[in-house]
Amino acid sequence: MSEFSLIEKYFTRPAPTAVLGVGDDAALIAISPGINMAVSTDMLVAGTHFYPDADPFLLGRKTLAVNISDMAAMGAVPRWATLALSLPEENEAWLAKFSKGFFSMAESSGVELVGGDTTRGPLTLSVTIMGVVPLGQALRRDGARIGDEIWVSGKLGDAALALAHLQGKNRLEDADYQRVSSALHDPKPRVALGLALRSIAHSAIDVSDGLLADLGHILEQSRVGAEIHFDQLPVSECVQQFSAQAFGKRCVMAGGDDYELCFTAPVEMRARIQQISDELNLPLTIIGRIIRGNRGKVLAQDGTEIQLEKSGYDHFG
Amino acid sequence: MSEFSLIEKYFTRPAPTAVLGVGDDAALIAISPGINMAVSTDMLVAGTHFYPDADPFLLGRKTLAVNISDMAAMGAVPRWATLALSLPEENEAWLAKFSKGFFSMAESSGVELVGGDTTRGPLTLSVTIMGVVPLGQALRRDGARIGDEIWVSGKLGDAALALAHLQGKNRLEDADYQRVSSALHDPKPRVALGLALRSIAHSAIDVSDGLLADLGHILEQSRVGAEIHFDQLPVSECVQQFSAQAFGKRCVMAGGDDYELCFTAPVEMRARIQQISDELNLPLTIIGRIIRGNRGKVLAQDGTEIQLEKSGYDHFG
Numbered sequence: 001m002s003e004f005s006l007i008e009k010y011f012t013r014p015a016p017t018a019v020l021g022v023g024d025d026a027a028l029i030a031i032s033p034g035i036n037m038a039v040s041t042d043m044l045v046a047g048t049h050f051y052p053d054a055d056p057f058l059l060g061r062k063t064l065a066v067n068i069s070d071m072a073a074m075g076a077v078p079r080w081a082t083l084a085l086s087l088p089e090e091n092e093a094w095l096a097k098f099s100k101g102f103f104s105m106a107e108s109s110g111v112e113l114v115g116g117d118t119t120r121g122p123l124t125l126s127v128t129i130m131g132v133v134p135l136g137q138a139l140r141r142d143g144a145r146i147g148d149e150i151w152v153s154g155k156l157g158d159a160a161l162a163l164a165h166l167q168g169k170n171r172l173e174d175a176d177y178q179r180v181s182s183a184l185h186d187p188k189p190r191v192a193l194g195l196a197l198r199s200i201a202h203s204a205i206d207v208s209d210g211l212l213a214d215l216g217h218i219l220e221q222s223r224v225g226a227e228i229h230f231d232q233l234p235v236s237e238c239v240q241q242f243s244a245q246a247f248g249k250r251c252v253m254a255g256g257d258d259y260e261l262c263f264t265a266p267v268e269m270r271a272r273i274q275q276i277s278d279e280l281n282l283p284l285t286i287i288g289r290i291i292r293g294n295r296g297k298v299l300a301q302d303g304t305e306i307q308l309e310k311s312g313y314d315h316f317g
Numbered sequence: 318m319s320e321f322s323l324i325e326k327y328f329t330r331p332a333p334t335a336v337l338g339v340g341d342d343a344a345l346i347a348i349s350p351g352i353n354m355a356v357s358t359d360m361l362v363a364g365t366h367f368y369p370d371a372d373p374f375l376l377g378r379k380t381l382a383v384n385i386s387d388m389a390a391m392g393a394v395p396r397w398a399t400l401a402l403s404l405p406e407e408n409e410a411w412l413a414k415f416s417k418g419f420f421s422m423a424e425s426s427g428v429e430l431v432g433g434d435t436t437r438g439p440l441t442l443s444v445t446i447m448g449v450v451p452l453g454q455a456l457r458r459d460g461a462r463i464g465d466e467i468w469v470s471g472k473l474g475d476a477a478l479a480l481a482h483l484q485g486k487n488r489l490e491d492a493d494y495q496r497v498s499s500a501l502h503d504p505k506p507r508v509a510l511g512l513a514l515r516s517i518a519h520s521a522i523d524v525s526d527g528l529l530a531d532l533g534h535i536l537e538q539s540r541v542g543a544e545i546h547f548d549q550l551p552v553s554e555c556v557q558q559f560s561a562q563a564f565g566k567r568c569v570m571a572g573g574d575d576y577e578l579c580f581t582a583p584v585e586m587r588a589r590i591q592q593i594s595d596e597l598n599l600p601l602t603i604i605g606r607i608i609r610g611n612r613g614k615v616l617a618q619d620g621t622e623i624q625l626e627k628s629g630y631d632h633f634g
Contacts, residue, residue, distance in 0.1 A: 010416040011400065011433040013423075027431035029397055029447075032349035039431055041445060043401035045438030080346055083328065084360035084443045099327040106330075114344035114356055115445070116328040121362030124438060126401045128358060128445035130346075 024141050024221075025073040025206060028133070036138060038076035038131045042067050046123035051166075056094045058185045059125075060101025065189050066208065067129040068109050069259045072194035073206035075139040076131030080114045081106065086121030109191060139197060139204035139263065144222035148202055148264035148290040151273065153190050153282055156211055157239040157248070158183035160255020170247060176238045187259035193284075196276045197263055204263035210254035212308070215262050215296060222264075225293030231301045234285040249306070253298065264290055341458050341538075342390040342522060345450070353455060355393035355448045359384050363440035368483075373411045375502045376442075377418025382506050383525065384446040385426050386576045389511035390523035392456040393448035397431045398423065403438030426508065456514060456521035456580065461539035465519050465581035465607040468590065470507050470599055473528055474556040474565070475500035477572020487564060493555045504576035510601075513593045514580055521580035527571035529625070532579050532613060542610030548618045551602040566623070570615065581607055 017030065026040035044066075046052040050059055064081060071078040083102065087095070095118075106113060111129070162184035164170040165177050172180070190206070197204060203222055205214045211233070219226055233252050235243060242248025265273060270286075277284040288299075298306045334347065343357035361383075363369040367376055381398060388395040400419065404412070412435075423430060428446070479501035481487040482494050489497070507523070514521060520539055522531045528550070536543055550569050552560060559565025582590060587603075594601040605616075615623045 010412045011430060011435075013420060013430065017396070017429060027397075027399075029431060031354065032352070035349070037348065037354075039397065039399060039447070041399035041401045041432045041434050041443075043403055043434050043436050043438075043441070043443060045403050045436055045441075048403075048436060048438050079334070080344075080356065082344075082356060082358035082445050084358045084445075086360055086362050086365075086441060095327045103330060112334060113328060113330065114346060115358045117358050117360050117443075118328075119360050119362055119365060121360075121365050121441060122439040124360070124362075124403060124441045124443075126358075126360060126434075126441075126443035128399050128401075128432070130356070130447075 025070040026076065026131070028138055034135050036133050036135055038071055038074045038133055038138065039128065040067060040070040041126065041128040044125045052123055055185070056097035057101035060098040061105040061186055063125050063127055064102050064105040064111065065187050066259065067127045068105070068111065068189040068191060069187070069206040069208065071129055071131040072189050072191045073139060073204050073261055074131070074133060075137060075194045075198040075204070076133040077195065078109055078111050078129055078131040078191060080130045081111050082115035082128045083113060084117040084126040086119045086124045088121070088123055109189070137198045139194060139201055141203055141205055141218050142221040144203040144218050144224050144264040144290050145266070146224055146290055146292055147267065149267055149270065149286050150215070150226060150228065150262065150264050150288045150290060151284050152207070152211065152234060152260055152262045152287050153193055153284055154258070154260040155234045155236045155239070155283070156207070156258050156260065157235050157251040157255050159187070159257035160251035161239055161242070163257065164247070164251065170242070172238070180236065180238050184257060187257065189259060190261045190282070192280055193261055193276070193282060196280065200269050200272060201263040201265045204261055207258040207260045207262050208256060210256040211258070211262060212253045212296065218262070218264065219294065219296055223294065225291045226288055226296035227291050228288035228296060228298045230298050230306055232285065232287045234283055342387040343393065343448070345455055351452045353450050353452055355388055355391045355450055355455065356445065357384060357387040358443065358445040361442040369440055372502070373414035374418035377415040378422040378503055380442050380444055381419050381422040381428065382504050383576065384444045385422070385428065385506035385508060386504070386523040386525065388446060388448040389506050389508045390456060390521050390578060391448070391450060392454060392511045392515040392521070393450040394512065395426055395428050395446055395448040395508060397429050397447045399432035399445045400430060401434040401443040403436045403441045405438070405440055426506070454515045456511060456518055458520055458522055458535050459538035461520040461535050461541050461581040461607050462583070463541055463607055463609055464584065466584055466587065466603050467532070467543060467545065467579065467581050467605045467607060468601050469524070469528065469551060469577055469579045469604050470510055470601055471575070471577040472551045472553045472556070472600070473524070473575050473577065474552050474568035474572050476504070476574035477568035478556055478559070480574065481564070481568065487559070489555070497553065497555050501574060504574065506576060507578045507599070509597055510578055510593070510599060513597065517586050517589060518580040518582045521578055524575040524577045524579050525573060527573040528575070528579060529570045529613065535579070535581065536611065536613055540611065542608045543605055543613035544608050545605035545613060545615045547615050547623055549602065549604045551600055
């Protein structure tokens with residue numbers, strides 16, 4: 001049973017005053033007339049989500065960045081965060097670097113740390129982030145409509161390629177590793193994009209678990225299907241080298257850790273979205289469209305369907 | 318360096334839009350004209366904060382209860398919570414019981430779970446709780462004034478006595494263990510008391526780390542001293558048996574896990590507070606008073622000062 005199903009089965013109960021409960025990138029709470037608070041929580045465990053010897057400065061940045069990414073996916077302005085961490089020992093040098101990284105991301109994103117807890121235990125980090133979004137303007141997972149174009153920001157697969165290199169699964173030239181490693185270690189949450197997409201996109205999610213898995217959540221919650229064109233997926237030259245191989249396809253479609261936004265919008269918004277892309281100097285690419293049905297398929301250039309491995313993306317393949 | 322100093326040193330930065338930042342039972346955020354949101358986060362690690370084989374239903378209740386207690390200490394109404402947990406294996410039976418306990422506490426306290434994350438890793442639980450309190454009415458740690466009487470709710474030391482029994486440090490008769498064990502396993506957060514004390518108490522804190530450690534935070538942040546009368550501390554008959562011994566004194570004054578409220582209020586509020594005690598059917602006891610200075614002392618019945626071990630309560634002894 002996946003993480004998602006466990007949450008759904010045991011931790012989804014009616015939350016009457018929540019506009020949107022567990023199951024989107026963030027919950028929405030009505031805190032003030034006209035304003036919702038978006039709230040999301042994440043736990044990162046050493047050995048599962050990061051290497052115990054990861055650079056503490058970059059880890060501090062990423063710990064907050066992945067949470068800010070959830071705010072971006074809601075079209076919310078990230079405002080406040082709490083941080084709980086357990087540490088195997090009181091390692092002040094580590095804490096100093098970690099907190100420096102955490103605050104460098106906080107300050108550049110306008111986030112204030114308003115609560116903290118440190119304790120002894122296996123290295124584990126938990127952030128709760130809170131943001132604000134005007135009533136009715138949040139980007140949700142359940143708003144995709146048939147005919148919507150599916151977009152993705154930036155490029156996909158660099159982080160997965162960097163991780164495969166570190167795991168010894170696919171060695172890269174040094175120069176290539178340098179090009180893709182920042183996607184893995186220092187992701188840039190797409191907050192400005194999320195804000196710009198309010199009242200433009202019908203649905204959005206951030207790509208943390210891999211494009212197909214995350215787009216699958218949009219399909220499930222919007223009760224629609226999707227058609228993706230593999231050759232339209234935006235990838236770097238490094239990833240391009242591997243994209244004919246099953247390994248390369250996995251990096252692009254199921255790699256995860258991209259922290260780009262995947263969103264759907266009606267065709268008539270295309271010009272407006274291209275304008276946003278120019279303004280933000282951020283590539284935004286149409287990768288397919290929303291169709292009737294309840295599943296997604298990925299098409300090759302010749303129009304045939306690419307057969308996918310099952311695991312990781314329930315609504316594709 | 319204690320948990321408190323680590324937080325202070327590395328995670329306290331100016332939070333300009335926060336009314337009150339890291340360092341109280343909860344932070345206060347201005348979310349709406351006239352209303353503050355109180356936010357607090359906690360991490361509980363198996364082996365450090367609870368036994369890995371703890372009853373999952375009671376653990377679920379307590380995980381939320383200790384966070385609700387922080388809201389009580391602020392005079393806030395607890396409203397929303399997020400839960401992140403890592404589990405060594407996908408143990409559905411455990412999750413089913415844990416979530417049942419968590420929701421039993423949530424429902425009886427009017428708290429909605431609005432965000433969750435489950436992941437693989439060492440058994441660790443992290444809750445962030447959010448509540449609301451009218452502007453200017455929160456109970457803080459920094460409001461104690463010279464001449465205030467110091468009060469504590471309920472009884473102190475039962476939880477510590479139960480824990481010492483489980484640790485084999487001080488065996489109890491079965492009947493005695495039964496009497497004190499619910500204080501350890503199923504604490505009752507004093508939300509109604511916190512609300513009743515708005516505009517009555519000058520300062521408040523919940524007793525999670527032990528009376529002297531927690532009252533010490535009030536002394537530090539209010540820049541005052543305190544005089545406590547040991548024989549006035551409210552204890553159960555079980556604890557009373559040991560209170561002549563150093564061990565018994567430790568349970569009462571430094572045991573922790575009591576989750577009672579310790580608060581200070583001016584003498585003229587005494588009758589009003591006794592009325593609250595009657596209304597809530599909850600003992601409220603005067604244990605001493607706030608004096609000039611920056612330290613606390615504990616007095617024996619004959620007026621001599623009781624010498625305390627240093628550790629755990631910087632502002633006493």
